[in-house]
Amino acid sequence: MILHLDGNISEYYAQTLCLVFFPGSTFGEHEQPGEGVPEVSVNVYTDKSGAANAYASIKLNDKVSEATAQVTAEEETITTKENVAAGRALFAAGKTLLGHIPPWGILTGVRPSKIAMSFLEQGKGILRSKRILRDEYFLNPQKASLVVSVASTERKLLRRMPKNSCSVYISIPFCPTRCAYCSFVSYTTPRLLSMIDDYVNALCEDLDELFGAIRKVGMTISTVYIGGGTPTTLDPSQLEKLLSKICENTDVASLEEFTLEAGRPDTITEEKLAVAAKYGVTRVSVNPQTLNDDILREVGRRHTVEDFYRAYDCAKKSGIRDINVDLIAGLPGDDFKNFSETVDRIVELDPTNITVHTFCVKRAADLLRSGNDVYSLTGGEAGKCVSYSQIKMKFSGYKPYYMYRQKNTVANQENVGYAKEGHEGLYNIYMMEEKQPIFAAGAGAVTKLLRQDDPGGDRRIVRLFTPKYPYEYLREHEDRKAGKEGVKPGIAEQIVDFYTEKT
Ligand code: SF4
Structure with missing residues (x-):
């Protein structure tokens, strides 16, 4: 991808947001214009009133999409006004060009719950915090609810964290x-x-x-x-x-x-x-990631579903108080039917903790070689799988208590830890927040x-x-x-x- 930036914008932020629309892209001087290579330009300037004004254009093949955005001097923002204006303009241009609305809006950071936490600490309350995330940072309503719910649980638990x-x-x-x-x-x-x-x-x-x-x-x-x-x-x-x-x-x-x-x-x-x-x-x-042997083989995880049940049984019998089970949504070869069945079967086991990750394409070489489309914009059914897990957890007595995001996750989804009340993994919260x-x-x-x-x-x-x-x-x-x-x-x-x- 070719990226031109002009003005006081964080290059890292602009690149991360571009990856949301063009997963798997690379940046650098070696990139040449051509068929299938997106060319993105963002300009930002601050006017005399202190407002940040941004213009973004995205060119892909014979299509161009342009958008502008402004952040006034009075508006409170979580990062610089220039970054927020650039993010909004880029988001609008990308949405129009690709017809895709990224679920996390213009937030790209690893710890979105930290932002929600800061709103709650400023006394903004749950409803207003959700509204800000939706209206000013363009999160979809489910993600805004999730992140505020996580921050609110974390806040309660952090109040009990021992001093010093x-x-x-x-x-x-x-x-x-x-x-x-x-x-x-x-x-x-x-x-x-x-x-x-x-x-x-x-x-x-x-x-x-x-x-x-x-x-x-x-x-x-x-x-x-x-x-x-x-x-x-x-x-x-x-x-x-x-x-x-x-x-x-x-x-x-x-x-x-x-x-x-x-x-x-x-x-x-x-x-x-x-x-x-x-x-x-x-x-x-005890982490099966999926309860499907074909997918386990596909992703080179050298154990079977039977191994998982045997290991889970050992953990149960050991009397250790809390068992966490990690799953991954969006694994190559996985689909909604299989993932939702995996979630259902894990919930039946009734562990105190379930963590649902989204597949993250960090080291894609082996998987790309095997012909997987791990860099699709919408991530196939991964978004649907993540939504299913969130609903299933809620109705099975699990609450989201910590979360984080990574670059290049399929469908730009997140990783969420769920727990039965009183069984939250405290280290995860202390480390993440x-x-x-x-x-x-x-x-x-x-x-x-x-x-x-x-x-x-x-x-x-x-x-x-x-x-x-x-x-x-x-x-x-x-x-x-x-x-x-x-x-x-x-x-x-x-x-x-x-x-x-x-x-
Ligand atoms: S994903 Fe990596 S760290 Fe985790 S079990 Fe496999 S090889 Fe080990």
């Missing part, structure tokens, strides 16, 4: 095999899987330091989340080593939540879940430092990154232990520095 608290995230970036659609840095080959012992040992040493830092800065730990990859790629003894290390360092009985995101059913065994239960895990995820520091350990883990008592609400967040790949993580860990020159301080040290005002 934090959460701990532990990364296990390994999976038994790689799913065809996966964009996650996860290690699957036998040679790399043989590194797990060393990885767990290094992680345990880092956890001693991390929990030590938390004690030093005097914070309460409210949740611990072990995520992946697939954490149950660990064998029972590796899992026991990790969980016992956590128990050595903190009173798990006093945690609000302790999650082991087991994930792939083919890695879940009775023995592993017995270990999890023994060390106080309160929440596990960025109201609590997250201290993270392991390869590719991101620590988020913030001060909960920061005045003004717009908290400064400092992100600390660990090396992405396990072998880099191990090397840095060894170098630090050996006191090698030039190795940056560990996460624990940086946490203490931040909270004791050294940074």
